[in-house]
Amino acid sequence: DVKVTQSSRYLVKRTGEKVFLECVQDMDHENMFWYRQDPGLGLRLIYFSYDVKMKEKGDIPEGYSVSREKKERFSLILESASTNQTSMYLCASSNNYGYTFGSGTRLTVV
């Protein structure tokens, strides 16, 4: 069964902390994505990567960075967490035809 795995289901962090959200896929997909989901706004693209060490900004990259050192792993980094980054974060991978999503990480910044 193909999978996208997000390391944490729930996370609580303090304002100013550096936060790492990890995502691993086992489908050998070139493309990986990080989305943020907020009520009434749907899913908005933060960053994506189309190859190892390659990345492009999505619609709302401010306050975030990403890392893709290996094909199967795509990390989202909050350099200094703020309360407005409290949200559900969803990772996805794609072969430009189909998309597979992880179960999401609900991050709360206090």
Place this chain on the structure above:
Amino acid sequence: AQKVTQAQTEISVVEKEDVTLDCVYETRDTTYYLFWYKQPPSGELVFLIRRNSFDEQNEISGRYSWNFQKSTSSFNFTITASQVVDSAVYFCALSGWLSSGSARQLTFGSGTQLTVLP
């Protein structure tokens, strides 16, 4: 830039009623894909359908059906004889090429919360 609009924020129906969820999209791509996803309260996104922009045939899968009309840029989703288990947030999404040409981006609508009452 591409855009997906789901004008219905919330819909509430009684079990066994039919319900249609609307989706309108904008894109400059000539080749694109349209998707519907279901997100139950547990939070995971469940894939329902993918439609290629060249294929305008309507599709039926059990109680679900989809109406794709390229002329009006719409891809509507109908649930026939709704059930309580259909209660979820439903997202319409559009996959088109990024301006850089590096990959296809999936752009989501804001979602429709469907509540089916017993």
